[in-house]
Ligand SMILES: [Fe+2]
């Protein structure tokens with residue numbers, strides 16, 4: 001059985017994952033409006049992944065006899081000044097989520113909740129990958145600067161995300 005404190009913290013993380021999904025969907029809308037459909041595709045896939053993260057925690061709370069409580073999702077930003085700005089915001093957001101996951105691990109450790117600590121390892125590893133991926137895209141967009149041909153190629157590359 002989860003402690004009330006652990007349960008509440010995991011419920012907050014469900015909300016944070018839904019917010020992430022909503023943020024990336026908002027970024028997809030921005031890209032589609034800019035005719036960058038490849039980047040929009042990448043963001044829609046990212047948005048879907050965040051929904052999977054939310055559901056993973058949702059099911060975990062339930063499997064430990066906890067109560068899932070859904071709360072209001074904040075409105076995401078809706079405008080950015082460039083593709084680089086979008087991916088920089090993505091990096092910043094993922095770093096924030098990493099800190100949230102690490103706080104959950106710290107709480108699980110403090111409570112000697114080994115099952116939750118073990119469950120969270122998947123998220124710790126996932127965050128390493130997500131931060132790395134976003135940073136690589138930022139690095140490439142910095143090389144491209146505002147060159148239209150570079151943006152065109154990046155859009156095509158990101159659109160091929162499986
Ligand atoms: Fe996530």
Ligand SMILES: [Fe+2]
Nearest residue numbers: 020094097130
């Ligand atoms: Fe993420």
